[in-house]
Every structure is written in C-alpha cells, then in structure tokens.
Amino acid sequence: MTDADDTTVASTSKSTKRTRLRSLYHSRKARQFRANSLNIVGLVIVLAIIASALFAPFLTPYDPTEQNLENRLESPSLEHPMGTDQLGRDILTRLVYGAQISLRIGVIVVAISLGIGTVVGVTAGYAGGYVDEALMRFVDILLAFPGLLLALVIAGILGPSLTNIMIALAVVGWTRYARVIRGSVLSVKEQEYIKASQLMGVSRVRIILRHILPNVIGPVVVLATIDMAGVILGTAGLSFLGLGAQPPTPEWGTMISEGRNYLQDAWWVVNFPGMAIMLAVLGFNLLGDGLRDVLDPRDTDAVQNKGL
Amino acid sequence: MTYDTSNKARRTVLKTVGAAGLVGMAGCLGGDDSNESGNGNGNGNGNGDDNPEDRDRSEQERVPHATIAINDDPTRDDWNHYGGVIPYWTNILEPLVWVSNEMELVPWLASDWEQTGELTWEFSLREGVQFHNGEEVTADEVIFSFETILDEWVWAPGWLHIESGNIVALDEYTVEFTTTDPFPTFPGTIAHNLVAIQHPDRDHTEDRVIGTGPFQLEEIEQHQEVRTSAFEDYWNDEPILEELTFRVIEDPNTRTLSLENREIDVALAPPRSRIASIESDDSLYLDRQNRPGAGYAGINIHKSPTDDVALRQALNHAISQETTVDTILEGVGDPGRGPISPIIYWSAHDEITDYEKDDDRAADLVSESDYDGESLEILVANDLVDGREMAQVIQGSLDGIGVNSDIQVLERSAFSEAERDGEAHLILQERGSNSGDADYIIYEGFHSEGDLNQRLYEEEGTGLHNLGGEVDDLIEQGFQTGDEDEKATAYKEAQQHIVDQAVTIPLYYSEFIAAAHENIDGAELGAIPQFSRWTDLEHWE
Numbered sequence: 139m140t141d142a143d144d145t146t147v148a149s150t151s152k153s154t155k156r157t158r159l160r161s162l163y164h165s166r167k168a169r170q171f172r173a174n175s176l177n178i179v180g181l182v183i184v185l186a187i188i189a190s191a192l193f194a195p196f197l198t199p200y201d202p203t204e205q206n207l208e209n210r211l212e213s214p215s216l217e218h219p220m221g222t223d224q225l226g227r228d229i230l231t232r233l234v235y236g237a238q239i240s241l242r243i244g245v246i247v248v249a250i251s252l253g254i255g256t257v258v259g260v261t262a263g264y265a266g267g268y269v270d271e272a273l274m275r276f277v278d279i280l281l282a283f284p285g286l287l288l289a290l291v292i293a294g295i296l297g298p299s300l301t302n303i304m305i306a307l308a309v310v311g312w313t314r315y316a317r318v319i320r321g322s323v324l325s326v327k328e329q330e331y332i333k334a335s336q337l338m339g340v341s342r343v344r345i346i347l348r349h350i351l352p353n354v355i356g357p358v359v360v361l362a363t364i365d366m367a368g369v370i371l372g373t374a375g376l377s378f379l380g381l382g383a384q385p386p387t388p389e390w391g392t393m394i395s396e397g398r399n400y401l402q403d404a405w406w407v408v409n410f411p412g413m414a415i416m417l418a419v420l421g422f423n424l425l426g427d428g429l430r431d432v433l434d435p436r437d438t439d440a441v442q443n444k445g446l
Numbered sequence: 447m448t449y450d451t452s453n454k455a456r457r458t459v460l461k462t463v464g465a466a467g468l469v470g471m472a473g474c475l476g477g478d479d480s481n482e483s484g485n486g487n488g489n490g491n492g493n494g495d496d497n498p499e500d501r502d503r504s505e506q507e508r509v510p511h512a513t514i515a516i517n518d519d520p521t522r523d524d525w526n527h528y529g530g531v532i533p534y535w536t537n538i539l540e541p542l543v544w545v546s547n548e549m550e551l552v553p554w555l556a557s558d559w560e561q562t563g564e565l566t567w568e569f570s571l572r573e574g575v576q577f578h579n580g581e582e583v584t585a586d587e588v589i590f591s592f593e594t595i596l597d598e599w600v601w602a603p604g605w606l607h608i609e610s611g612n613i614v615a616l617d618e619y620t621v622e623f624t625t626t627d628p629f630p631t632f633p634g635t636i637a638h639n640l641v642a643i644q645h646p647d648r649d650h651t652e653d654r655v656i657g658t659g660p661f662q663l664e665e666i667e668q669h670q671e672v673r674t675s676a677f678e679d680y681w682n683d684e685p686i687l688e689e690l691t692f693r694v695i696e697d698p699n700t701r702t703l704s705l706e707n708r709e710i711d712v713a714l715a716p717p718r719s720r721i722a723s724i725e726s727d728d729s730l731y732l733d734r735q736n737r738p739g740a741g742y743a744g745i746n747i748h749k750s751p752t753d754d755v756a757l758r759q760a761l762n763h764a765i766s767q768e769t770t771v772d773t774i775l776e777g778v779g780d781p782g783r784g785p786i787s788p789i790i791y792w793s794a795h796d797e798i799t800d801y802e803k804d805d806d807r808a809a810d811l812v813s814e815s816d817y818d819g820e821s822l823e824i825l826v827a828n829d830l831v832d833g834r835e836m837a838q839v840i841q842g843s844l845d846g847i848g849v850n851s852d853i854q855v856l857e858r859s860a861f862s863e864a865e866r867d868g869e870a871h872l873i874l875q876e877r878g879s880n881s882g883d884a885d886y887i888i889y890e891g892f893h894s895e896g897d898l899n900q901r902l903y904e905e906e907g908t909g910l911h912n913l914g915g916e917v918d919d920l921i922e923q924g925f926q927t928g929d930e931d932e933k934a935t936a937y938k939e940a941q942q943h944i945v946d947q948a949v950t951i952p953l954y955y956s957e958f959i960a961a962a963h964e965n966i967d968g969a970e971l972g973a974i975p976q977f978s979r980w981t982d983l984e985h986w987e
Binding site for chain 2 (some may be wrong): 203204205207210224225294297298380384385386396398399400401402403
C-alpha cells in the first residue's frame with residue numbers, strides 16, 4: 139500500500155464519521171433533545187464534572203491530601219477559591235479529585251448493576267415459568283428492603299471502604315434493572331420477528347443477543363443515567379456515615395462529614411462539597427430526563443417502531 | 447495569671463483570622479500567629495476577662511433554677527438498679543470516697559478508712575448522713591449498695607476485687623470489706639460514681655432514686671431530661687439553686703446552639719471547633735479542667751516494621767504535639783510528652799525528655815532502621831473526638847519523613863477487635879481514669895497481661911505495647927504497693943522505659959471543657975468530669 143492510499147482511506151473514514159455525526163446531530167431525536175434547554179444544562183454539567191475529573195491534576199496546583207496546618211480553615215480567596223479545610227487542604231482541589239472518585243464509583247456500580255440486572259431480567263423474561271417466578275420473587279424480596287438501609291447494613295458488615303460501598307450499592311441497585319428489562323423482554327418476545335427467528339431455528343442465545351437486547355436497552359439507558367445520580371448520592375450518604383472512604387480520601391460525603399463541625403464558623407468547608415453533590419445529582423437527573431424524553435418507548439414514534 | 451494573657455492573645459488572633467476571612471483575604475499571617483500564640487495555654491480554670499468571679503452581680507437577682515446539657519443519657523434502662531438514673535453528673539447519688547481535682551481521695555460518705563489486714567479494709571461511715579427519704583445512712587445500706595452492684599454487673603467482682611458476702615457490718619457505722627486478693631488501690635477504685643450508696647427502697651418503676659446527694663430526683667423524662675431539686679437535709683454544703691435540670695443533648699453542636707439560644711445555661715463538652723466562637727462571644731465563657739487522661743498513638747512493638755526501635759523513635763520525632771494541640775484540638779488539652787497525664791501524681795511527665803519535632807533526625811533514624819517502604823496502618827475508632835483529624839495529621843507528619851501509612855477508621859467494637867488482634871501499627875487512643883485509682887491505665891495498657899496486650903501475649907507470646915521483663919515487674923511492683931513513694935518510683939521508671947523505647951507517640955493530655963452563659967457562676971468541674979459538683983452553681987438575671 140502506498141502512502142496515498144492510506145490518506146484516502148483515512149480521509150474517507152473521517153468524512154463518513156463526520157457525515158454520521160452530522161446526521162446524528164440533525165436527527166429527530168437529537169433535535170428533540172436539544173429542544174429542551176434543561177437537557178442541555180444537564181449535559182453541560184455532566185460533561186463539566188467528567189472534564190474536571192479527567193484533568194484534575196492540571197486544574198489545580200495543590201495535592202488533595204497535602205496538609206498545611208498553618209493555613210487551616212482559611213476562607214475563600216484568590217489563592218484558594220473555595221477556602222481550605224480543617225487540615226489546611228485546598229477544598230477546590232479536593233473537590234475535583236473527589237469528582238474522580240464519585241464518577242468512578244458511579245460508573246462501576248451502574249455497570250455492575252446493569253450487568254446483573256440485564257442477565258437476570260432477560261433470563262426471567264425470556265425463560266418465563268418457574269425461572270421467572272423464582273427470579274422475580276427474589277427481586278421482590280430485595281426491593282422490599284429500603285435501598286439505602288440495606289446498603290448500610292451490607293457496608294456495615296463488610297467494613298468501611300470504597301470497594302465495599304460499591305459492592306453494597308450494586309447489590310441493592312441491580313433489582314430495578316432486572317424488573318425493567320424483564321418487562322420489556324416480555325413484550326418484545328411476543329413480536330412477530332422473534333417468532334420468525336424461532337421458526338427459522340435461530341439459537342436462543344442469538345435471539346437474545348441480536349433481537350431482544352437491542353430492543354430493550356433504551357429504557358435501561360435512561361434508568362442508568364438517572365441511577366448515576368442515585369449512586370453518587372448513595373456513596374456520599376454512606377461515606378458521610380463513616381462507612382465509605384477512609385481519610386484522607388477526598389470523597390465528597392466524607393468531606394461534609396468531617397467538616398460539619400465547622401459549619402457555623404467556616405461555611406465553605408461543607409457547603410462546597412454539598413454543592414458539588416447537588417450539581418452532580420442535578421446534572422445526571424436532568425440528562426436522564428432528557429434521554430427519557432427521547433428514548434421512552436411510550437413516545438409515539440417509538441411505539442410505531444416497536445409495532446405496538 | 448499567665449494563662450489569661452495567652453488566652454486573650456489567642457482569642458484576639460482568632461478574631462483576626464475570622465476578620466481576615468470575612469474580607470476574603472488569604473489570611474496566611476493570621477494562621478501563623480495563631481500557631482505561635484497557642485502554646486502552653488489551656489491549663490487550669492482561668493478564663494481571662496470572661497471570668498465570672500469578676501462580674502458585678504449587684505444589679506442582678508438570683509434565679510433559683512438552671513439547666514445543664516449533658517452528652518450522656520443518664521436515664522437509660524441500664525440504670526434501673528439505681529432507680530433509673532446513672533450516678534454520673536447529676537449529684538443525686540454519691541460514693542463513699544470522693545476524688546479531688548488533684549486526684550486525691552477525699553472522705554465522703556465514709557469519714558475514714560484503713561487497711562486492717564492483707565485483704566481487709568475497714569470503712570467508718572460519716573454519722574448523720576440522710577438519704578432523700580429521711581433515713582440515715584448505716585452499714586446495712588452500704589452493704590446493700592455493694593451487693594446490688596456485684597449482682598448487677600458480672601464484671602464488678604473482678605473490677606472491685608470483692609465478692610458477694612465479703613462485705614460485713616462491724617457495727618452500725620463500720621463496714622469491713624475483704625478483697626479477693628491483695629488490692630492496695632481498693633479505696634481509689636471505689637472512689638467512683640458507679641459505686642454509689644443508695645437506699646434499698648429505690649424503685650425505677652416509680653422514678654424513685656434514693657441517694658444522699660445535694661440534689662434529689664423530681665422527675666425523669668426518659669432520654670430527655672432529669673429534673674432535680676435541692677435536698678434540704680444534705681450533710682455537706684447545701685446547694686444554692688432550688689431546681690436543677692439535666693437535659694440530654696447528645697450532639698455537641700446542638701448543645702452549643704442550645705446554649706447560644708439560651709435554652710440551656712451550661713453545655714458540657716462543646717465541640718472543639720466551636721471554642722473560638724464561644725470565646726469571642728461576650729455572653730458565654732469556657733470552663734476548663736485537666737483530666738487524668740492522655741491521648742496517644744500506641745505503637746505495636748511486636749509487628750514489623752514498628753518492632754524496630756529506631757523507626758519508632760523516628761515516628762516520635764516526626765510529630766509536633768504543640769501544633770496538633772493548637773490546631774486540631776483548638777488548644778483544648780496540653781501537648782503530651784508521655785502516656786500518663788501529669789495530674790496523676792506518679793506521672794513521669796517532669797522526668798522524661800521530649801522527642802522534639804525534628805524531621806532531619808527522624809529521617810536519619812528511618813534510614814538507620816530496617817524500614818523499607820511498607821505502609822503503616824493507623825487505626826482509629828470513629829467515636830474518638832477529632833480522631834480522624836489527628837490520624838491525618840500523623841499521616842501527614844509521617845509522610846514528611848518518608849514513612850507511608852494508611853488510615854482505618856472503624857466503629858468502636860470493630861476497632862477494639864482489630865486493636866487487640868494486632869492488625870495495626872499505630873492505634874490512636876485516649877485513655878484515662880474515671881476513679882480515684884489511675885493504676886489501671888498503666889497496667890491495662892503496658893503490662894503483658896493488661897487488657898490490651900493479653901490476647902496476643904497469651905496466644906502468641908507477643909502483645910501490643912508491652913515491653914515485658916523489667917517493665918512488667920515495675921508495673922506489678924507499683925500496682926501492689928500501698929506506699930505512694932514506692933509506687934511513684936516504680937511507675938516512673940516504667941514510663942521512662944516506655945518513652946525510651948518509644949512505645950507510644952504521645953499527643954495530648956486530656957482536658958474537660960464546659961461552656962456556660964455569663965449569668966452562671968460557680969460550676970465546679972471535676973478532674974474526673976463525672977465528679978463535677980453543682981452545689982455552688984448560681985444563676986443571675
């Protein structure tokens with residue numbers, strides 16, 4: 139191959155990519171998403187949090203765990219835009235590093251929940267009968283416990299650490315996915331195209347992977363986005379109670395917990411982490427709402443697509 | 447009155463820092479200053495210009511009641527055998543022996559006592575002391591009170607070294623105790639609020655607590671408050687107030703807020719983070735009292751790499767006690783030098799030399815030692831006040847001399863297990879005494895068969911903070927002698943070894959604080975805070 143060929147290939151693929159992006163941008167769903175400014179706000183917040191997490195070391199000159207007892211509880215200034223905490227650490231720095239932790243936990247927990255939920259939901263929905271009954275009653279039992287309380291018990295038994303928080307939240311979190319997916323699978327598996335595939339002798343695994351999963355994943359994406367907010371809030375809550383991050387990890391909930399004694403004299407120590415949690419939760423909720431508007435199967439054209 | 451000036455200086459500086467904060471300046475200078483000026487204060491009862499004794503009360507009138515907020519619920523069910531109220535704090539029930547603020551034993555319901563044999567003790571009761579129901583205190587009630595405790599708590603016989611049936615009345619006002627083994631610290635051990643003398647007619651179902659104290663129970667509102675009134679026939683100085691209410695407010699911030707809103711008049715143990723604002727508030731003042739306790743990081747001397755004395759000494763050189771007390775502890779407590787508070791007479795505080803903060807020396811010691819980059823585990827209980835912050839300060843200091851560490855904050859029972867299993871290298875703790883006998887602090891912490899070391903010592907022949915050999919002998923010698931000088935000599939030598947071998951990283955000597963409204967006079971905090979007395983409490987309006 140010559141260099142010229144390479145360039146041609148590259149530019150072609152680049153232009154197709156660009157075309158695809160452009161068509162995505164102009165697609166009906168994208169326009170629908172953009173039409174609501176709240177959706178954009180959500181997207182911007184989420185992107186900002188992701189960016190600050192990714193580029194944390196470049197955003198601030200300080201180390202998140204470096205103490206400076208002489209400058210403790212300093213109010214916000216040019217040097218420390220969000221002030222310093224009880225050990226003289228820069229709060230802004232801890233917040234951006236904290237974003238890494240919150241996002242990492244959010245993504246991992248949602249991924250695990252989604253994984254377990256999908257497997258259970260699809261199995262129950264597609265297999266039906268006793269399998270369905272058994273799995274769904276188990277889900278019902280888990281759902282009967284108040285979510286955060288069950289997570290609290292699990293994290294309490296396992297001992298305080300971020301890994302254990304992830305386990306606790308994932309154990310509690312997957313049930314909703316299983317339910318939603320099972321519901322969708324039940325309706326999708328009655329479709330003619332599934333029947334047709336079965337008649338053609340397509341294997342069960344292939345039917346599930348090729349024909350069912352792609353058609354049930356829409357509502358789950360929405361759920362996952364909104365769930366990110368829930369997981370971030372849950373992590374902060376459990377850490378606030380001392381079951382999560384061990385000091386000096388700059389986890390948002392831990393920062394609030396450690397700073398709450400200074401609430402009256404140094405408002406910045408708890409209010410900034412509190413605002414960070416609020417913004418993150420708000421961002422993911424807005425984004426999730428926007429996605430739901432676009433992807434909801436009850437939406438008219440979605441209904442048409444699925445032939446209901 | 448040296449304390450006053452340093453207190454004032456610090457308050458001024460803290461105000462400056464606050465002001466700098468308000469105008470949004472960096473405030474570096476303020477921070478530096480507060481670091482210097484904080485040294486050495488936090489002693490005694492002095493409170494500078496807020497001192498209530500200096501106030502002019504001529505324009506004011508006495509109010510006959512007051513409310514004290516306490517952190518510890520005195521109405522829990524555990525106290526049913528005392529009629530429903532814990533003998534701590536409320537001055538309703540009193541023990542035979544009292545403890546002064548110098549940690550000396552004071553004859554209380556017992557006017558005198560002596561050791562009459564190797565195992566026998568004779569206590570003479572004060573005559574004419576009345577219970578709240580009007581009956582006189584005699585040997586029978588004393589025996590009843592002790593038998594009740596021995597029956598109620600399985601650990602009581604081991605703690606008091608007496609068993610049921612070993613307490614007899616020699617006459618109406620003389621009681622003889624026979625200990626299970628030679629126990630020279632018996633009088634000090636029973637100088638404890640929990641060994642209170644009560645009348646057999648007490649009944650928790652009717653909120654009937656019958657003690658001998660200056661205040662008698664009026665009403666219990668479970669988990670809310672205990673209302674008391676002055677007992678007119680009290681054998682000692684009668685209280686000034688007519689009514690005194692103890693309100694349970696467990697959260698320290700809420701206690702302080704309630705005080706600021708004047709819902710209460712005295713708040714015990716306000717949070718350290720609020721001290722600056724309490725001191726800058728003209729209508730409030732802070733009372734301080736040294737306690738027979740100390741905060742330190744106990745080093746596991748049987749676990750690699752902290753089994754190396756050079757490394758342990760390095761850790762000691764890495765920590766600045768002054769900075770810790772001035773910053774994290776907000777000046778509450780004094781910088782520690784050893785594991786035993788200097789208000790206990792056998793503390794070796796004055797004899798032992800301090801490991802000065804010296805990062806270079808520490809780094810040299812680290813390179814001399816076998817330390818090879820391992821991460822040290824710092825264990826903290828979640829209910830240790832400001833424990834997380836102290837752990838992080840230690841971690842930061844160790845980082846400065848190239849020693850890595852991880853912090854593990856555990857809930858109290860998990861902490862105790864992990865501690866005794868020797869899972870950590872550094873264990874943050876505050877140990878003190880609640881009775882006139884402080885011997886158990888050194889025994890339980892540093893003797894091979896003491897509470898902390900026993901498990902590993904018996905299972906593996908190791909332990910945690912026990913140097914063994916000579917130190918065990920010295921502790922036993924001090925524990926078994928009734929002679930104060932001999933005890934002091936033995937214990938001081940043991941502490942010398944403990945400090946030389948760097949078994950602990952001393953942090954601070956404990957101090958008890960209470961915040962009160964300026965209209966309140968005469969709170970007498972005890973060295974053992976539960977021994978605080980409220981008879982001289984006055985409320986003006």
